[in-house]
Amino acid sequence: MSMRRTTIKDVAEAAGVGVATVSRVLSGGSASPETRERVLTVATQLDYRPSALGRNLRQRRSGGIGLLVPDVTDSFYGRLADGVLACARSAGEPVILGATGDDPEREAEMVGMLLEQGVGRMIAIPSGSGEIWEPTLRTGLTTVFAHRVPAGRGDVPAVLADDRAGVRTAVDYLTGLGHRRIAYLGGPGQEQRVAAFREALGPLVDEELLVFARGSRDSAYAAAAGLLQRRPDLTAVLAGGNLLGEAAVLAARELDLRVPRDLSLVMFDDVPWAELCAPPLTVIAQPAQDIGYRAAELVLRGGGRRPRGVLLPTELVVRGSCAPRGTSRSPR
Amino acid sequence: MSMRRTTIKDVAEAAGVGVATVSRVLSGGSASPETRERVLTVATQLDYRPSALGRNLRQRRSGGIGLLVPDVTDSFYGRLADGVLACARSAGEPVILGATGDDPEREAEMVGMLLEQGVGRMIAIPSGSGEIWEPTLRTGLTTVFAHRVPAGRGDVPAVLADDRAGVRTAVDYLTGLGHRRIAYLGGPGQEQRVAAFREALGPLVDEELLVFARGSRDSAYAAAAGLLQRRPDLTAVLAGGNLLGEAAVLAARELDLRVPRDLSLVMFDDVPWAELCAPPLTVIAQPAQDIGYRAAELVLRGGGRRPRGVLLPTELVVRGSCAPRGTSRSPR
């Protein structure tokens, strides 16, 4: 019943050559044309597939790519993962996926698992801060960060969207519409964006209008609702991710705030439903798929030191969720 | 610089025992209490992690789970994958992810890759039909299907949502509202649902109102727009997936059909944005995450033959996208 896999030895015997020769032929080494031909035909006849297990053990590294994202459920990370998969497929490499939930502890656990698997390359959207990553980066695990970098480390290979420019554009757009009290609704690990927000807003920045949620939907909703209730005077919100944007829309609706009449809203990340929403959401589009693809490229071809990161452009897509500041919101 | 990994041999030497003993202790075999203790302390001191490479090679199977989904970008599959990841994590098993794009060829390619990796278990949302899977199932690759089964095979282990009941409920709901010309907008591999749709609608079924798209957004939109233009007399649509639902909303909007006044819409799969849509979408909720989790459970504990599948309940969530049949739509 359970046929043994055909091994390289079987091929060697059937072709009347040594295993070394088979290996050489199959990995493009030197061999005389006739043996090459013979080995190749025999190999296809026997439907031989080299076992990655054997190879990896010998070369002391598994070819695969580890991919660590906070949450596969989030459309942004889904698209990013899709990009990674596309590139990995074209390179014939398997991708091992792990969800960290933006929890440094789980993240460390997953890294450990990858190490145990002998994975030599990894793409991560880091949640933990710099020190946590320090040991990992020394392990020989070639790592490329995507979407953000560990706090306090700028010198690591990374593929990022140009958050700074995105935030600046959005803020300029809102201030151009007359808004002055603009809130930022952020998620975990968005130091970059917050800094850019502060910078773009300059003297107008109000610390109380910077609020942060953890990764979950509930947390996002709580943060959004809290913000809107606490500060009825704000007239615009910049949501730092599609979960946050969703939460903002929901919270606004719950509080009977009309978008965009009572509240203007810009959301980071363009998702398909942004167009279906009422009103359609103005967003800062990020090339999620490209981020993943480029990160995979980097980590694959990345044997040659090229730590300098990649910065991909963002784009403000104006739809219907922003309006000029009208009469200020009436306190409830 | 590049320190060699600590191997079982190192531990054995440091503890003054043989490698066999270390292996035994670490995998719960028999050993005297004092040696056990000694080995354990030494192992933690040296921060020893057994290499999965060596183990897998020896045992001729890699522990991991292969997961094949049509499209990670689709929220439904994202949630499903999340469920799989959750279960796999609790079992300490890595998950290798592949996107098939609902293309049997790519699917076969990915299966080949998994085999090459020595993966012994896999969860798949199949696109190809039964015969294509025949050889794979014989390979010793323990397979559990999720969300749907290969066409023409009912006898395989699978975790499914109760599509039949879901469709029936939705159709009853629509006919109860007075609708008679109801369309089904389907995706790849939905024979089950179509059959249920036919059955539920009985004599009312109109073959021209059954249209199918391939997996992509574009294809979905084309199918939806085509349907609505071709048959201005239909009053309700059942969309067989969130991509299709999205397309239906978009197409209706483009053709100036008001939902639900001119067109009632029910969508398979509850997604977060269904609530944000204008109007909020009435949906058939499926426990995507559970499907993934249960499938993972099945494929892990699944050594003991238990081919019988699992059927999980669906639920009709009534929101605002359906209305009683009013005056029939006026031809454009």
Add this chain to the structure above:
DNA sequence: AAACATGATGGAATCGTTTCCATGAGCATG
């Protein structure tokens, strides 16, 4: 013609684990 360079080839070592088997100690039973 002798010496040498070249290139194809196969044997054997290696990677890190598990597992089979033999060994020897300790102890009970005849």
Add this chain to the structure above:
DNA sequence: CATGCTCATGGAAACGATTCCATCATGTTT
């Protein structure tokens, strides 16, 4: 006291590939 049984233990053989190295045949140079 001899025999047999149980148990902990370590040596060594797998697993399936890659790769070093020695071998041998061929063709080239002096």
